[in-house]
Amino acid sequence: MSARSHRPAEKIALAAVALATAALWIAFGLHYESQRQLQQLIDTVGGNVFYAYRESRAPFSEADIASIRELLPNADVIGVTGTTRGISPDETYALTYVEAMDGYFDFFRLTFQHGGAFSSPDSHEAVLGAEVAHGIYGDADPIGRTLEGFTIVGVLEEIPSDDLVRRRVNAQIVVPLGMSPGMSFRPIRDPFWAVYIRSNLSMEMTVEKMRDSFPTIESTRTAHLHSLVFIAERITNHTLIVSALGMMLLAGTAVAGTAALCAVSRRREMGVRMAIGATSSGIFRELIRDIVELSLKAGAYGIAAGAILQGIAELLDFGLSVGPLHLIVLPTALTCGFLASLYPSWRTSMMRPVHALRGSVPQTASKVQIDAGHVLVALTLLVSTVSVLTFLDIGSGLLTEIRRVWGGVDDQLLVVGTPSESFLTPPFLTPEDRTNIEALPGIDTAIQSVNILAATRNPDSPYLMIRGVDQGYEDLKLLSIVQGRDLTAEELATGTRVAIISEMFAENEFGDSTALDRTLQTEDRSYTIVGVFASDMSHSFTLSQVVVPYRSLSRIDRELGSHDFFVRVSDGTSTALSADLIIARLKEVHAGRADVEVINPSDRQTALIVPFLALMARLMMLVGFGILLSLANAITHIRYDMALRSREISIRKAVGATDWDILKLGLGSALIPGIPAILFALLLGRFTTPLLADYLRRPDVGNSWAMSVLTVLVMTSIGVISGILAAWQSARMSPANGIQKGRT
Amino acid sequence: MIELREVSKTYPKGNQDVHALREITLRCGTGEFVAIQGPSGSGKSTLLNLIGLLDDPTRGVIHLNGRDTTTLSRREKARLRGRKIGFVFQSFNLIAHLTAWQNVALPLYYAGIRKASRRQSALAALEQVILSNRADHRPSELSGGEEQRVAIARSLVMNPEIVLADEPTGNLDSENGGAIMDRLQEVNNGGVSVLIVSHDPIVVSFAHRILTLRDGRMHDDRAS
Numbered sequence: 017m018s019a020r021s022h023r024p025a026e027k028i029a030l031a032a033v034a035l036a037t038a039a040l041w042i043a044f045g046l047h048y049e050s051q052r053q054l055q056q057l058i059d060t061v062g063g064n065v066f067y068a069y070r071e072s073r074a075p076f077s078e079a080d081i082a083s084i085r086e087l088l089p090n091a092d093v094i095g096v097t098g099t100t101r102g103i104s105p106d107e108t109y110a111l112t113y114v115e116a117m118d119g120y121f122d123f124f125r126l127t128f129q130h131g132g133a134f135s136s137p138d139s140h141e142a143v144l145g146a147e148v149a150h151g152i153y154g155d156a157d158p159i160g161r162t163l164e165g166f167t168i169v170g171v172l173e174e175i176p177s178d179d180l181v182r183r184r185v186n187a188q189i190v191v192p193l194g195m196s197p198g199m200s201f202r203p204i205r206d207p208f209w210a211v212y213i214r215s216n217l218s219m220e221m222t223v224e225k226m227r228d229s230f231p232t233i234e235s236t237r238t239a240h241l242h243s244l245v246f247i248a249e250r251i252t253n254h255t256l257i258v259s260a261l262g263m264m265l266l267a268g269t270a271v272a273g274t275a276a277l278c279a280v281s282r283r284r285e286m287g288v289r290m291a292i293g294a295t296s297s298g299i300f301r302e303l304i305r306d307i308v309e310l311s312l313k314a315g316a317y318g319i320a321a322g323a324i325l326q327g328i329a330e331l332l333d334f335g336l337s338v339g340p341l342h343l344i345v346l347p348t349a350l351t352c353g354f355l356a357s358l359y360p361s362w363r364t365s366m367m368r369p370v371h372a373l374r375g376s377v378p379q380t381a382s383k384v385q386i387d388a389g390h391v392l393v394a395l396t397l398l399v400s401t402v403s404v405l406t407f408l409d410i411g412s413g414l415l416t417e418i419r420r421v422w423g424g425v426d427d428q429l430l431v432v433g434t435p436s437e438s439f440l441t442p443p444f445l446t447p448e449d450r451t452n453i454e455a456l457p458g459i460d461t462a463i464q465s466v467n468i469l470a471a472t473r474n475p476d477s478p479y480l481m482i483r484g485v486d487q488g489y490e491d492l493k494l495l496s497i498v499q500g501r502d503l504t505a506e507e508l509a510t511g512t513r514v515a516i517i518s519e520m521f522a523e524n525e526f527g528d529s530t531a532l533d534r535t536l537q538t539e540d541r542s543y544t545i546v547g548v549f550a551s552d553m554s555h556s557f558t559l560s561q562v563v564v565p566y567r568s569l570s571r572i573d574r575e576l577g578s579h580d581f582f583v584r585v586s587d588g589t590s591t592a593l594s595a596d597l598i599i600a601r602l603k604e605v606h607a608g609r610a611d612v613e614v615i616n617p618s619d620r621q622t623a624l625i626v627p628f629l630a631l632m633a634r635l636m637m638l639v640g641f642g643i644l645l646s647l648a649n650a651i652t653h654i655r656y657d658m659a660l661r662s663r664e665i666s667i668r669k670a671v672g673a674t675d676w677d678i679l680k681l682g683l684g685s686a687l688i689p690g691i692p693a694i695l696f697a698l699l700l701g702r703f704t705t706p707l708l709a710d711y712l713r714r715p716d717v718g719n720s721w722a723m724s725v726l727t728v729l730v731m732t733s734i735g736v737i738s739g740i741l742a743a744w745q746s747a748r749m750s751p752a753n754g755i756q757k758g759r760t
Numbered sequence: 761m762i763e764l765r766e767v768s769k770t771y772p773k774g775n776q777d778v779h780a781l782r783e784i785t786l787r788c789g790t791g792e793f794v795a796i797q798g799p800s801g802s803g804k805s806t807l808l809n810l811i812g813l814l815d816d817p818t819r820g821v822i823h824l825n826g827r828d829t830t831t832l833s834r835r836e837k838a839r840l841r842g843r844k845i846g847f848v849f850q851s852f853n854l855i856a857h858l859t860a861w862q863n864v865a866l867p868l869y870y871a872g873i874r875k876a877s878r879r880q881s882a883l884a885a886l887e888q889v890i891l892s893n894r895a896d897h898r899p900s901e902l903s904g905g906e907e908q909r910v911a912i913a914r915s916l917v918m919n920p921e922i923v924l925a926d927e928p929t930g931n932l933d934s935e936n937g938g939a940i941m942d943r944l945q946e947v948n949n950g951g952v953s954v955l956i957v958s959h960d961p962i963v964v965s966f967a968h969r970i971l972t973l974r975d976g977r978m979h980d981d982r983a984s
Contacts, residue, residue, distance in 0.1 A: 663853070664855050664856075666853075667853045667854075667855055667866075668855075668866065668870070669814075669838065669841075670812070670814060670841065670847050670853070671841070671842060671847070671866050671867040671870060671914065672838055672839065672841050672842015672843065672866075672867050672870035672871060672918075673838060673842075673870045674834070674835045674838040674839070674870070675834055675835065675838070676835075677838075677870060750814070750815055750816075751814045751815075752806075752809040752814040752815040
């Protein structure tokens with residue numbers, strides 16, 4: 017190797033530090049952008065806005081509003097708004113409309129695309145949301161037109177999707193209070209009456225005061241809603257920042273390797289300098305200065321790359337913000353370089369001039385320096401393995417969750433049942449409601465189902481929730497069967513006493529032994545278990561541990577339980593409209609009761625998957641960076657080791673070693689320290705993965721043996737590739753050169 | 761049998777080429793003891809490296825036992841070097857972290873010989889240089905003379921046909937230098953060709969033939 021053999025290593029270290037710096041810059045940028053967006057949203061309506069409503073959902077009277085204003089004299093109080101969901105007169109679309117008092121638009125800083133607010137509080141005027149206006153009138157200006165008896169006086173600007181507060185209050189049609197369009201729109205839900213308050217007092221004091229006067233009041237801090245949206249984003253960004261710092265650590269080991277390699281290849285030069293009067297501290301300072309310059313350059317490149325990426329992101333309408341933390345990006349890169357170069361520079365500066373002049377490494381020092389190279393390889397592979405293992409574990413866990421959530425749910429399926437939370441008495445749904453649902457337009461079929469509480473003979477769990485499902489259920493494929501089979505059409509039609517049970521229930525009841533063909537005994541009947549389904553996300557739409565044919569239940573059981581329905585909406589029909597129609601129809605049948613709850617499993621799954629995918633993409637990117645960096649690092653460190661051993665390699669070649677023998681030496685340099693480091697990292701990963709999973713609020717993922725094996729394979733491959741690549745130059749080196757000159 | 765035909769070696773140095781050897785033609789028979797001498801930079805070590813297949817000539821051909829080595833692959837050269845040629849260097853070139861016997865056994869290892877046999881052969885080779893009692897010592901624990909004796913044992917352990925020695929006594933006192941030359945003489949008496957680079961007239965006096973190089977050219981080739 018030539019005296020300039022450290023140059024490629026310098027480039028690798030420079031690239032590593034630049035990459036880590038850019039990653040840190042971007043991570044901070046994402047963090048600040050998320051903070052900025054949150055602050056912007058809070059600034060729009062104020063951080064201390066909240067709404068209050070009564071448990072009974074009863075409206076507030078004018079006297080109530082006056083009391084609140086008296087109670088909170090400096091607060092900005094917008095009186096009553098009533099939000100109602102209704103279906104258009106021709107039953108073709110559903111809309112949310114709001115009856116609002118004066119000041120509604122100002123209170124929520126709602127701006128107008130066209131026109132303005134109402135001319136008077138008792139006018140038959142309406143303001144439309146941008147989306148609705150576009151849907152009904154296209155690009156034409158709707159001002160002055162009439163919609164179901166209301167003259168349109170304004171169109172609101174579209175509200176960003178992450179502005180949860182204003183989207184919540186942004187009705188599709190806003191009319192003056194008392195001018196309910198209910199006469200033309202058929203309401204399908206009771207109005208939600210609320211008072212919105214922007215208080216000057218602290219939230220706690222405001223709520224306390226309100227509670228004193230209105231004991232049955234509930235309140236929600238609207239700004240808190242915004243914060244909730246950003247929690248997942250914040251967690252992801254914090255993970256990114258920590259990962260970027262991890263990359264900086266890896267980059268630090270690359271710098272340490274480069275500093276060591278640089279010191280080895282310049283030892284003759286250092287010998288000359290020492291011979292002509294340079295002191296150890298002078299040599300030390302010079303070596304440090306070189307590496308600090310390299311780190312400075314790399315940091316500048318990294319910041320430039322980060323800024324360019326930021327510009328590209330802005331062009332793609334995905335902004336990044338800059339904040340005070342960006343000031344520490346360059347110092348971090350410099351500190352990383354400085355700390356990493358301390359030990360190798362000190363070792364070189366302490367070398368005896370006579371050894372340095374010979375260009376050789378003294379025997380005692382040789383051992384120590386080779387060990388230093390091994391330590392760096394081990395450290396690199398340790399850090400990389402922990403990172404790769406942690407991210408692969410979490411990534412694979414997320415993928416598993418995605419697969420479970422994705423699980424083949426029909427996007428035209430709706431689940432109709434009693435509401436899980438309701439102020440009003442929930443409706444009691446019966447098999448007749450199946451007929452009511454199926455009579456609605458756009459509904460293919462409704463499959464009835466009932467949950468019953470059955471007494472068991474087990475004193476530890478005396479009751480068991482059993483779901484009876486009727487014919488047609490077998491076609492829905494809602495549950496993932498992991499053992500045995502699903503219920504068949506024949507069993508559902510004849511009411512055969514067979515059951516499928518959840519994995520969790522099977523484990524509790526039967527332990528490790530198989531549940532198939534066992535008997536599930538309730539107080540009055542027994543079921544043969546034919547299948548076990550996964551206790552996963554798909555199960556959450558069934559929420560029973562045991563599923564049996566509906567017709568196997570007694571008539572009394574069927575009459576005692578409120579029914580649920582799995583409703584298949586025709587292809588091409590909007591599930592949202594069908595949901596509204598179902599709610600409205602059952603509202604008519606069960607007057608005075610709460611609305612039924614209609615869930616679209618597909619929509620729920622999509623909502624769950626999007627943040628998964630975002631997190632996955634970032635994690636995979638980091639794994640890629642980690643692998644790339646560790647490969648570059650390992651090559652640098654093994655090259656350093658091989659450089660130290662160039663004379664030894666020449667001797668070995670002189671006595672008959674082939675190129676392959678020398679490559680094996682390189683492999684040894686990588687794998688002898690690398691394998692224990694990888695194995696130790698696997699143990700360490702057992703602790704770090706649950707920690708990160710916990711922080712990411714994914715406690716169920718992590719510590720997969722398959723991922724451990726994959727990590728070992730990946731990292732060992734890195735060791736092998738880096739060992740061969742790094743030793744290649746040494747293998748091709750002329751032995752005469754090495755023996756005579758002891759050069760690297 | 762060693763035969764060089766119009767062998768030249770040029771090293772690039774900056775923008776210029778340095779001619780280390782110019783058109784050297786040479787034949788050495790089996791069992792010859794040849795000394796190579798000449799001033800510093802005359803190309804002595806380069807010539808030895810080329811004969812020992814440590815380096816490749818820029819021009820010309822080198823035959824060992826009638827075989828053209830310039831056509832050999834790197835692997836074949838390594839094998840030939842390990843089995844047929846023994847090296848002794850001025851600075852001993854022992855591997856610091858290996859013991860004396862392990863250093864001696866290194867050519868056996870690369871020849872694929874089993875470990876038990878390697879140790880046995882290495883100890884036998886050390887016995888011949890009267891160092892078997894130091895077999896488990898590392899180079900740093902040996903004197904200069906002992907280190908060179910270990911190097912000679914290593915060069916002979918594969919029973920080579922040629923021993924190449926580059927200033928083998930350069931780092932030794934006269935007593936140790938004499939002992940080393942006595943051993944090389946014994947080796948030569950056993951039919952092994954010995955080529956030795958040295959400035960030392962005492963060392964040169966052991967040779968049957970003396971080659972003198974000057975400015976990379978063969979200046980003189982005479983019997984001792």
